[in-house]
Amino acid sequence: MRCTQNLILSHLTDTEFLAFETVLEPLILPRDLRLVHTGMPVSHYYFLENGIASVVAASAAGRSAEIGLVGRDGVSPPALIMEGNSFPFEITMQVAGHGRRVETAALAGFLRENPAVLPLLSHFFHNFFAQVAHTALSNAVHKIDVRLAKWILMCNDRLNGEEIAITHEHLATVLGVRRSSVTDALHILEGEHLIYSTRGLVIIRNRGALEAFAADAYDLPGVSGPASPEIARPPRARAAAH
Missing domain, CATH: 1.10.10.10 (Winged helix-like DNA-binding domain superfamily/Winged helix DNA-binding domain)
Known part of the structure; x- marks a missing residue:
């Protein structure tokens, strides 16, 4: 029986979920765990069930601030980088939780076999970047x-x-x-x-x-x-x- 609090995973069909589950790894996500390192290739994608992952931008002088956050509403990093390219921001667990992760290559393979899942990810990406834009607005005003x-x-x-x-x-x-x-x-x-x-x-x-x-x-x-x-x-x- 399916058991997930992640919004994207909960909207997969039974067939899609069973196929995806074979490459998903459950894990505990303690506070301060680095999910993505700035400038490094993305090795895994994380589907949080609970907890908060913070997307942080840093200046050359070392000052930093959160530009967005991800929880059970989506996937981290909030972008599909399948060719070994780096993600421009650091992502760290700000509030401890748990979830599942999948290797980048395995996620790419799953999406090739199940292209109908892409709109689910697109909805989340759209809303995440709206969140980033409004965070910038809020920081200013x-x-x-x-x-x-x-x-x-x-x-x-x-x-x-x-x-x-x-x-x-x-x-x-x-x-x-x-x-x-x-x-x-x-x-x-x-x-x-x-x-x-x-x-x-x-x-x-x-x-x-x-x-x-x-x-x-x-x-x-x-x-x-x-x-x-x-x-x-x-x-x-x-x-x-x-």
């Missing part, structure tokens, strides 16, 4: 506390439960700011009774009020993929659009 609220909601869309295991240091990388700025933003959200924050853990207290606080940083119109909305967006609704 929203305050840090609003951006943090947006990020917490995006994680909540992709995780089980209301807890997010992440440190202030990781949040600083996520938002591209200093650790002290993260602490200040967390205090603001706590003061509004939206979250509870302790060392290495953020707990959502009032999801509806957190959405209202994030406002247009999270509630972005017109960025879902074409056709089926359940493909375009993950189970908790709207996550791929943010």
Whole structure:
């Protein structure tokens, strides 16, 4: 019997899933595990069942910030690179979880045999790059506390439960700011009774009020993929659009 929380895998037909399962490797994905190294060929693709993978861009001077995230809504890296080419960004598990991985060559072979699966991947890629674009917009026009609220909601869309295991240091990388700025933003959200924050853990207290606080940083119109909305967006609704 099929058992998966990954949105793409859940939409495969029984025949496709059985064929794909023969080349999928289940694995635990601890925090800080590097899935893709900047400038290195992509060896595996990861279909997360739980957890958050962070796509991070870095400057020549060593400054870095998250430009997008992937959870159970898709596949990491969020691009098909089948000819040994490198991916331009680093991808690291920001929130620990588990999932399945497949070797690049095996995925290429599966897609040749099952071309009907490509639209599922295309829907996810479309929404991921919309997410990247709107993250850039949010970084330019929203305050840090609003951006943090947006990020917490995006994680909540992709995780089980209301807890997010992440440190202030990781949040600083996520938002591209200093650790002290993260602490200040967390205090603001706590003061509004939206979250509870302790060392290495953020707990959502009032999801509806957190959405209202994030406002247009999270509630972005017109960025879902074409056709089926359940493909375009993950189970908790709207996550791929943010």
